[in-house]
Amino acid sequence: MQIVTVILIVFSLSWPSLFHPTLQDIVPAPAPVNGSDGGPGTGPTTSSSPSPRSSGSPAQAPDVEVGRHFVADVAPAPALDGGGSGPPPEVVVAPPTPVVEKESESGTVSWCAVRDEFEDCQNFISLLKWTDGYIWKCVQRRTTEECLDAIKNNEADLINLDPGLAYIAFLNYSMKAIANEIYCNHAKSYSSVAVVNRKVCEENHGISVKDFKGRKSCHGGYSTATGWNYPVNYLKGLEDLNRSSDREIVSGFFSSVCAPSEFKGMGECSGCGNDNSSCSTSYHGHLGAFRCLVEELGDIAFTKEDTALLYSLEGPYNKSWSTKSINEFMYLCPQGGCREINGYPGNCIFGTVPANVIMAHNSISSEKRLAVLQTLQNATWVDALYSGKNGNGHLLSSSAQGLAAVKKLTRSYLGLSASISQAIQELNVKEVPATPSTDNPASDVSSATLQVFQQQWLVALFSLLLGIL
Template sequence: MEISTLLSFSLILSLSFTSRIQGFEPSPAPRFVSSLAPGSPSYYSQAPDSGGTPAPAANDVSPPSPTLSFPPSLAPVPVTAEKVGEVAVAPAPEMEGSESFKGIGPSSIQEAEESGVQMVRWCTLRQNNEDCQLLVIALNQSNEYTWKCVQKDTAQECLESIKKGEADLINLEAGMAYVAFINYSMKAIANEVYCDHAKSYQAVAVVNRKACKENKGISLMDFEGHKSCHGGYSTAAGWNYPINHIKESLDSQKMNEREIAAGFFSKICAPSEFEGSGICSGCGNENGSCHLNSPYFGDPGAFRCLVEELGDIAFMKADTVLLYSMEGPHNQSWSSKSVRDFMYLCPEGGCREINDYPGSCSFGAVPANVIMASNSLPNRKRLFILQTLTNATLLEALHAGKYGASPLLSPSTQQIAVVKKLTRSYLGMSASISQSTQQLYTPINQTAPSTASPVSDMGSQSCSCGQNSLVVTLFSVLTMLWLLVFTPI
């Protein structure tokens, strides 16, 4: 009788330990995104990248950024609109699509206040601040929040300010948006929309018409040893897409992006939004530096580089020549040539007239410029931002010239739309190309980050739990054997 009691007690004890270790307790049911109509509050309040880590997919790996050294992300701090400024213990990450808006951000998120009015702070470059103030006039139509321009010298400083909680928003092209997503834990909340409701643009190469006439079958490979102009280092259309194409054409898998570019072109003008990372041998300056203040920065700058014959080929958005040529609506003092003086260069060979629709004569489609925000932006503020930016009256006022041109939006922007996808999904192929290009620049002696997916992490945890359970079970069996042997009958 005593043996039976002891055996029963031992068995119950082992099962109890096993249950606790393996976590047999019922888990809460996951929450899924429901189908909501545009315009409803919940439509705006869904967080495309909820959770502290912006890694929605198994293949959404965060590679090291090329030549850039960024500080590590800060600890996750959940924030709600009702408790702005309070610091709480970060819970376990929630499923993608959760209605709550938690993420990685500063340890204390205290919204800026001025005269008791909460602020929405849009980070802009210092040279654009005067124009930004004109846009703020159009945006400040509500008493709930006041819009404000935060002046910084570089986009890098803007990203740092957003990470520290000193600013809220910045508008970035796809290549830089990927850097903000990977290195600053930011998320896409809204995107530009262009003519015919387009939410992407084409990345193209532009050359002088004379080069096309002299060689009917000319291709990008024929420009090896020539001078190149790029809209920006690490930008999608200006750098990532063409360099990735050259890499694949040359089968240069073991070379980094700078080696590929420097080995292919004789001189390069690729200004950068990050200090010290531009490639400036072809920018026409003696000190070899090129940053945001370079006259050859951005898509207009790449075209200017070609117009002023600093380069033989330029990489940019497809509509750049139409906008900034002599006949273009945004022509500049340097716009001394006609759109008819240039042609699209098809990557696989041949040329095509410039008409904003290059079709197959491009490196591919790039997602529209996207408004990025901190992953810790409160729901209430994000809802207000999206409702304001998607207001048709605002865009009509901007296009009517009432408040002047905005440096915060592309010249071809027709409206703003809410990003309903996860940031990695929105960036799509552009993110894959950015990741591939940036991985090329990983130093050989640098250890690559872990590529283990959440699935594999869960598997390892399950294995550990199973091992602990086995130990407890074996202990119980040994206990029963000991009782059988040493207990008197």
């Protein structure tokens, strides 16, 4: 009888371990997959993505509109009660908070104008025929980055972006493309080219980009498609530079670089004039890159195929600095050699770039989006805007001749440009070594095996006891 008593005591002490696993045996549930916003006019998801200055690894953007944070807000799991019995507590999931426009701005469409675009913006919107009762106005900010923040904070609605910056707006600011520019012959894309002085082409008929190593370069803007991303994508293929950042690639190849940035602290300004500590807005954009070449601050300019034609001495939009003839310049082909500048570079390009896009926040309502598109496609405004009065390329490109609604998801529309942007962001990610675990996996396995053996032994002993009784 004493033996039976001892067995019962041992069994009672071991009882909880039979039916209530320890904390180490509980496997945490996988993190929730981030949500995504798939269609026009829907609200944003809650997600986080690295800014252009981030060191986090940029995940590949899905072919959907995404929000600013990758991990959804989830109610914390209830604390474990140490193995008590009873039904689990009910989990209450709060309904998503609807995105509501500010009441005072609900009937307003605000276009964000960067710097000196503001005056032209006011002139342009005065020509619009407003639809559905929306009142249009201009909002001025100092940089594109500030405009993106304004749209995120519901202080503005629209901005026109080059595909490189559009990818950043899509990935980091929960924005989507709603309209794209149309160019000559109904084109919805343009070419990324390099322009150099004719003299260097005549001196070396087989000249290539490699011959410009150690020379000075002009770029329309950091992270822009034509001015930066496409050239960097080409340069990193010339040498084993895949482990370098984009700025290291460019500054390591050229002796000085002029690449103004719309994002604070991201410009490369060693070649932008006397003050190397700042990037002058005088050399911003496609015409700025060409101006940098004309003023001999650089030896090669990365820009659009028609920029030299538009802003040379004979060009329709020539400026006070346009002191050189178009005949003094040529296209530099990536495969080697040069080509006359006539607006049709053929295969003498670094890639085809999708047309610039008008971007809005994912939360824009379908009604407002439709009203915006109807207004922007108004014939009166189009005629006024594209009749030679937009030489500064404000709000829309100087070569734009119309607008069309974007019918694809933003990532699909940006296509190759988005893939190149993503690849360049991955160049800038510093590899973070994994933190070694302090746990001993072998010890965990041994402990779990021992616990299973103990439980099996107790069950067998209990069965034997019942047989004796």
